[in-house]
Amino acid sequence: MKLNIGCGFRKMDGYTNVDFFKECDPDILLNLEETPWPFETGSISEVAAIHVLEHLGEQRSVFFNIIKEIYRVLKHDGLFRVSVPHYMHRSYYSDPTHVRTFTSGTFEMLSKEQNRDWARRNVNVTMLALMLDVDFETVEVNYGFDPVWNEKLRKGEISQEKLREIATQQWGVIQELNILMKARKADIETNGKEV
Numbered sequence: 001m002k003l004n005i006g007c008g009f010r011k012m013d014g015y016t017n018v019d020f021f022k023e024c025d026p027d028i029l030l031n032l033e034e035t036p037w038p039f040e041t042g043s044i045s046e047v048a049a050i051h052v053l054e055h056l057g058e059q060r061s062v063f064f065n066i067i068k069e070i071y072r073v074l075k076h077d078g079l080f081r082v083s084v085p086h087y088m089h090r091s092y093y094s095d096p097t098h099v100r101t102f103t104s105g106t107f108e109m110l111s112k113e114q115n116r117d118w119a120r121r122n123v124n125v126t127m128l129a130l131m132l133d134v135d136f137e138t139v140e141v142n143y144g145f146d147p148v149w150n151e152k153l154r155k156g157e158i159s160q161e162k163l164r165e166i167a168t169q170q171w172g173v174i175q176e177l178n179i180l181m182k183a184r185k186a187d188i189e190t191n192g193k194e195v
Contacts, residue, residue: 001044003073005032006052015048032056035065039073042185046079051176054084054092058099064132067110071134076185080136082107086174089146107179110136136181143167144176 004010007017008024019026030037033056047070057063070080085092087101108114109128112135118125129135145153145163152158158166167173 001039002046002048003039003044004048004050005070006049006055008052010050012048015046032066033062035069037069037073041072042075042078044073044078045075046081047074048081050081050083051085053082053102054095054098054100056099063100064128067128068132068134071132071136071183074183074185076183078183079139080179080181080183082177082179082181083144084177086143086177088171088173089175090172091175102177104138104141104177104179107136107138107141107181110134110181111138112184113137135184137184138179138181140178140180142178143174144178146172146175149173 002015004012004015004017005019007015007019007026008021011017016028017024017026018028018030018032020029020031022029028038032052049070053066057066074080082102084102085095085098087103092098092101105125109126110132112129115125115127115129117123119127145167149158149163149166153160153163163173
């Protein structure tokens with residue numbers, strides 16, 4: 001089973017579409033901030049969270065429970081597909097229901113391997129994977145550019161390299177962050193005990 005959580009009116013074929021608002025006519029009506037979710041541990045092959053995480057868990061503890069719940073329901077090597085507004089784009093700030101920003105670094109914090117590497121090097125970063133007992137490997141990071149910049153790129157007015165450089169210095173260039181991760185659970189038995 002694959003889940004499209006916080007689907008809104010954007011249903012995805014081949015997914016069980018989940019939302020809290022009945023007006024969206026989801027397959028499953030569910031408040032994602034209330035855990036546990038009604039899915040068996042390790043029963044989900046993919047969770048898609050397309051422009052929903054920025055709306056969830058205004059209280060940090062609620063957000064952390066959501067991340068733990070996504071990890072719980074995913075199978076080993078199950079995919080966690082995320083799209084969120086970029087923190088340097090007006091689309092994040094224009095919606096009063098957005099409660100948190102994300103960078104690719106936010107998702108790196110969900111890797112136990114990365115946490116342990118940071119700990120060895122005394123890097124001052126919150127070790128979320130160790131703290132929450134989750135483990136996600138980042139497979140792919142992509143940025144969706146604002147339509148104005150996409151058009152300049154398409155017309156050849158700017159190179160991909162120059163656009164990436166500008167994006168680090170200027171607001172409004174990157175519109176969204178897209179991350180693909182997979183759940184690492186190889187050393188966990190199906191009963192939840194570590195091997």
